[in-house]
Amino acid sequence: MTDSRRSTAPVPTEVAVFATAADFRAWLEENHGSATELWVGYYKKGVPKQSLTYPESVEEALCFGWIDGLTRRVDDEVYTTRFTPRRRTSNWSAINVAKVAELTAAGRMHAAGLRAFEERHRRTSSSLSATE
Secondary structure, eight states, X not given: OOOHHHHHSOOOSOOEEOSSHHHHHHHHHHHTTTOSOXXXXXXXXTOSOXXXXXXXXXXXXXXXXXXXXXXXXOSSXXXXXXXXXXXXXXXXXXXXXXXXXXXXXXXXXOHHHHHHHHHHHHHHHHHHHHHO
């Protein structure tokens, strides 16, 4: 029996491998408001090439209101993770809430990321008010 979830899951058509977190941030600065997704590639351990790391990419994405999603194998050297703009109704993990606090304190949050985070706060506050 085949797993029906796999057949409907998005498949990367293009994978962008960034050498540094700064390179990914530059892409986000230019494209965060217009792009609908980006598959970011990472070199696997043991490959003699360097790329942005997964934790670095998650931090940069949070700065712009984007979120990581599916991860796929590309080949023997590269795997990829799909990043998309966060939906207004998406849930924020406690880890990401704490990470946004750190990124804000460090002055790294972009206005788009702060807006996405504030939208979360407004939704949470209004739903709490409705239950009180």
